Amino acid sequence: MSNESAEAAPSTPNRPSCPAPPDTWRRARFFKDYDDHNDEPMSPIAQRNGISGRTGRRWMTERRQYGSPIAVHRMRKLKAKEQGHKLGPPFQIPQETLDKMCSAATNPVRWKPLIIVRTLQTNLKRRKNKAGMYWDQVYFTDEAHYNVTGYYQAPRVLREQGSRKNPENIAEEHDQVAEWALHIEDDPLNKLLSTPKPPGKPRKKKNESWEQYGKRLTD
DSSP states (O other), X not given: OOHHHHHHSOOSSOOOSSOOOOOHHHHHHHHXXXXXXXXXXXXXXXXXXXXXXXXXXXXXXXXXXXXXXXXXXXXXXXHHHHHTOOSSSOOSXXXXXXXXXXSTTTOTTSSSOOOOHHHHHHXXXXXXXXXXXXXXXXXXXXXXXXXXXXXXXXXXXXXXXXXXXXXXXXXXXXXXXXXXXXXXXXXXXXGGSOOOOOOOOOOOOTTOOHHHHXXXXXX
């Protein structure tokens, strides 16, 4: 396909007639070309880089104003600072409140706890649970010799003097089962266990001769 047919082919969607605005790499390439051929006029240099002479002169003015070609990446920030605004979305908090928060004397939220409704609910739930667990471990008694670790003591029982032997204050003890095992040396069941396998034959090392390997086996 020839160049004429390629240029005449319609595009989908239709492209705008005006060229796209130059990006950073095109601007940097123009600056490098101008530095290498600064004895030439602006028109041929701008034509080689695909821009107009007016755009080239404006770029050179901005270069002298904002700095060297290394600073082309931060030109948007410098231009925004000159115009009195900042790049990005605006702050949701008023500027006066931000200025007050920068000073310890005028900071309205310096000593204010950062507590939300969900935090209050979580803390209240935890403290309620801990309070209930605390009273589960408390036993009321007037006896001098009292075992707080005994499982036979009913919890939350307030004893009065002389009421230790009352049936309602005494819990039944569970039968203790001794955990023991009987082992007989001559038990025929012990012989049913499989004999462990002997250790395997050691392998020959890579840097070891056959004589050394045979000697190591006999030892």
